[in-house]
Amino acid sequence: MHVCGVILAAGQGKRMRSSIPKVLHRVGGRPMVSHVCAALRAASVERIVAVLSPDAPEVAEALGPGVEVVWQYEPAGTGDAARRALPRLAADDLVLVVCGDTPLLRGETILRLLREHAAGGLADDRLCASVMTTEPPDPTGYGRILRDERGRVAAIVEQGDLSPANCAIAEVNAGIYCFPGWVMATYLPRLQPANAQGEYQLTDVVRLAIEDGRTVQAVAASADEVIGVNSRDRLAEAEAIHRRRILDRLMQSGVTIIDPASTYVDAEVSVGRDTVLWPQTFLLGATVIGRNCEVGPGAHVRAATLGDGVRVQYSMVEESTVGDNCTIGPYAHLRPETRLSAGVKVGNYAELKNARVGEGTKISHHSYLGDAEIGAHVNIGAGVVLVNYDGSVKHETVVGDHAFIGCNANLVAPVKVGDQGYVACGSSITDDVPRGALAIARQRQTNIEGWVERRFGTTPDGDNHGGPTEDKRQGPRK
Numbered sequence: 518m519h520v521c522g523v524i525l526a527a528g529q530g531k532r533m534r535s536s537i538p539k540v541l542h543r544v545g546g547r548p549m550v551s552h553v554c555a556a557l558r559a560a561s562v563e564r565i566v567a568v569l570s571p572d573a574p575e576v577a578e579a580l581g582p583g584v585e586v587v588w589q590y591e592p593a594g595t596g597d598a599a600r601r602a603l604p605r606l607a608a609d610d611l612v613l614v615v616c617g618d619t620p621l622l623r624g625e626t627i628l629r630l631l632r633e634h635a636a637g638g639l640a641d642d643r644l645c646a647s648v649m650t651t652e653p654p655d656p657t658g659y660g661r662i663l664r665d666e667r668g669r670v671a672a673i674v675e676q677g678d679l680s681p682a683n684c685a686i687a688e689v690n691a692g693i694y695c696f697p698g699w700v701m702a703t704y705l706p707r708l709q710p711a712n713a714q715g716e717y718q719l720t721d722v723v724r725l726a727i728e729d730g731r732t733v734q735a736v737a738a739s740a741d742e743v744i745g746v747n748s749r750d751r752l753a754e755a756e757a758i759h760r761r762r763i764l765d766r767l768m769q770s771g772v773t774i775i776d777p778a779s780t781y782v783d784a785e786v787s788v789g790r791d792t793v794l795w796p797q798t799f800l801l802g803a804t805v806i807g808r809n810c811e812v813g814p815g816a817h818v819r820a821a822t823l824g825d826g827v828r829v830q831y832s833m834v835e836e837s838t839v840g841d842n843c844t845i846g847p848y849a850h851l852r853p854e855t856r857l858s859a860g861v862k863v864g865n866y867a868e869l870k871n872a873r874v875g876e877g878t879k880i881s882h883h884s885y886l887g888d889a890e891i892g893a894h895v896n897i898g899a900g901v902v903l904v905n906y907d908g909s910v911k912h913e914t915v916v917g918d919h920a921f922i923g924c925n926a927n928l929v930a931p932v933k934v935g936d937q938g939y940v941a942c943g944s945s946i947t948d949d950v951p952r953g954a955l956a957i958a959r960q961r962q963t964n965i966e967g968w969v970e971r972r973f974g975t976t977p978d979g980d981n982h983g984g985p986t987e988d989k990r991q992g993p994r995k
Contacts, residue, residue, distance in 0.1 A: 519564070520631065521610045521698075522557040523602045524580075525719075526550050526617030527570040527589040532748045538573035540617035542752055545759045546783030546801055548579040549746060552620035559624025560631070562613060566605045568598045576617075594716030595692075596708045603705060610698035614719065618745040619693070620755055626743070630736050634695040637734045645700045645731040646723060648673070649693035653740040659689035660720060662735055670733040673720040688735070690720065691743035700726060759784070767794075780813075789825065807841070821851075824859070832863075840876070858893070875918065887911070888930065892918035898942060900925040917952065 530539025540550035547555075550567070557565055566585045569576050570592065577586050587601045599614060606612055611634070613627065626649075634647040648670055650662050658676050661683055665671040673690050674683060704722040711718040723733050741758050744751070763784060764777045771790035774780050779796040788794070788806040795813030802820035806812060810823055815831035823829070824841035832846035836853035843861045845851065851863065852870035861874050864881035872886045875893030880886065884901040888911050891897070901922050903914045912930035916922065920934050923942030934940060935952035944958040 518609055518611050519607070520562050520613065521564045521566065521606060522562040522613045522615060523599065523606075524550065524553055524557075524565065524567040524584075524615055524617050525595055525598045526553075526576055527568050527573075527592065527598050528616075528618070529570070529592055530618070530747065533752075534749075538570075538576050539747075540576055541573075541579055542746070544620040544746075544752070544755050545763065546785065547620075548576075549620040549755075550576060550617040551579050551581065552784070553615055553617055553622060554581055554584060556622045556624045556627055557613070557615070560627035562627070564605075566602045567617070568601050592716075594711065594714075595719040596705065596711075596717030596721060599701065599719050599722075600705045600708070600717070603701060606698045606701060608697075608699040608702055612694075612696045612698055612701055614694040614696065616692045616745050618747065619691075619743055620746065621742045621744075621758055622693070623742060626738055630693065630695050633734070633736045637732075641732050641734075643730065643732040644734060645697065645726045646733045647695040647736050648723060648733060649691040649738050649743055650688050650735045651691050651738050651740045651743050652687045653689060653744055656687055656689045661686040662688040662690060664688075664735070668735075670723065670735050671727065673723055675718075675720070688737075691738060692719075692745060693738075693743060694719070694723075696722070700731075775813075816846075837869075886914075889914045889916070891916045892920060892936065894919050896921045898922055898924035898926065902927050904929040 526540045528539060533539050533542065541548045544552060554565060566587060567580055568587050568589050571588050571590055585605055587605065589598045589601050615622065630647060630649055637644045637647060660673045660675045661679060662670060663672040663674060704725045707725055708717040708721050710716060711721060727733055746752050746755050760781060763782045764774055764780060767782065767788050768774055772788045773793045775794065776796040780794050780798050782800045783802060785803045786800045789808035791808055792806055792810040792812065797815045798813035799817045800806065804818050804820060805822045807823055807825035807827065809825055810827045812818065812829050816829045817833040818829065820836045821834045823839045826842040827839050828844045830846040832849040834845065834851040837851040837855040839857045840859040840861065842859055843857050845863045846865065848865045849863045850868045854871040855869045856873045858874060858876040860877045862879045862881065863869065866882055867880045867884045870887040872889040872891060874891045875895065877893055878891055878895040880897040881899065883899045884897050886903050888905040889903050890913065895916055904927050905911050905914065914928050914930045915933040917934060917936035917938060919937045921939045923940055925943050926940045927945040929945060929947045932946055932949060934950040937953045938950040939955040940946055940950060941955060941957040944956060946956055946958055950956040
């Protein structure tokens with residue numbers, strides 16, 4: 518028997534009050550529906566069919582490769598959505614129906630549902646469905662599970678149809694089902710509109726099967742895994758639970774997290790053993806952190822790779838690669854496509870963009886390196902700027918090994934400084950500097966005696982002797 522997953526992801530999510538489709542809101546840095554796909558794949562589900570709305574075709578891009586897409590052209594309820602998938606299903610398939618807004622669902626829970634469905638079928642040949650249930654802290658708004666004297670599902674009763682006696686029932690329908698394909702083929706065409714809005718409910722498949730003498734069993738799961746995200750507050754709750762799961766996994770693997778409450782790590786992040794994450798650290802996207810690193814406090818690392826022994830403090834690293842034993846910060850910014858070799862130091866208020874930096878180079882402070890190839894063991898002085906943009910085109914600067922770039926120097930690209938080349942402080946370099954040469958490009962200092970008194974009518978002691986006065990708003994009067 519083949520297992521097929523059907524993801525219902527065509528809902529409008531009106532309570533989110535968002536122009537973004539509900540299932541694309543992110544938890545742990547990934548769209549909710551992407552988490553659902555990952556859980557199905559972790560459970561070795563062979564095929565995945567997603568039911569989407571044509572009003573949100575961008576959802577298909579978040580599903581990943583290999584997911585089949587069908588469209589629900591009108592929002593007509595979960596039963597209608599499931600019917601859209603019927604042509605893709607075979608009678609001998611075992612079908613898992615899940616909602617696209619359950620980002621905390623895990624593969625092991627899906628596997629348990631499949632196993633318990635198989636075990637239930639061996640014990641009862643009338644079993645035609647397994648429904649996942651849970652007991653949330655507040656069951657208001659969810660369909661309640663009524664059980665018979667043998668503990669099987671007798672009915673799923675929606676909130677508006679509950680009797681006063683049934684309002685106290687805590688067990689609710691989690692919206693996750695396991696059906697043989699023939700059950701869906703038999704009962705989905707028999708559904709009738711369940712309300713004035715003309716919606717068809719998937720829970721009516723359960724009702725019809727029970728009315729035909731079939732058996733439905735409940736499989737319990739924890740509330741923090743299966744409850745759907747339908748509002749912004751639920752989204753925040755899901756984010757907190759998911760984040761704690763990630764941090765627990767990292768700590769169990771040998772990562773020290775000083776303050777989990779102020780540390781934010783996305784689902785795709787990998788962190789090596791004996792690395793320390795300090796408070797107010799954000800590791801986002803497909804970030805990889807090596808061993809024995811110290812990241813934070815105040816670090817923001819997105820889609821970057823850091824080698825072993827790297828230190829990042831109060832700095833931002835984006836889409837960059839950092840070699841072993843580099844030091845970044847405080848208050849540095851590595852923009853995309855920056856590559857640091859081993860042992861590089863990037864100090865406070867330095868910014869790099871599309872720069873390749875050789876081993877052991879020091880960029881200590883207050884510098885900008887954009888579109889550059891910097892050699893090994895180079896010293897970049899304070900206030901150095903690589904002038905890479907001429908107003909229409911970005912140009913490259915090349916600095917050779919063991920070069921020395923003095924403070925407040927401008928290297929106007931395209932330009933090259935050869936190996937062991939020196940650039941004097943305060944120079945604006947527009948021509949190549951040969952190997953081993955010293956480049957000086959600045960006007961000699963000239964002191965003009967008496968200029969202040971002639972210009973402003975004042976002497977060095979600040980007294981005015983009848984000369985021109987100064988209008989502080991408009992500058993000196995002439």
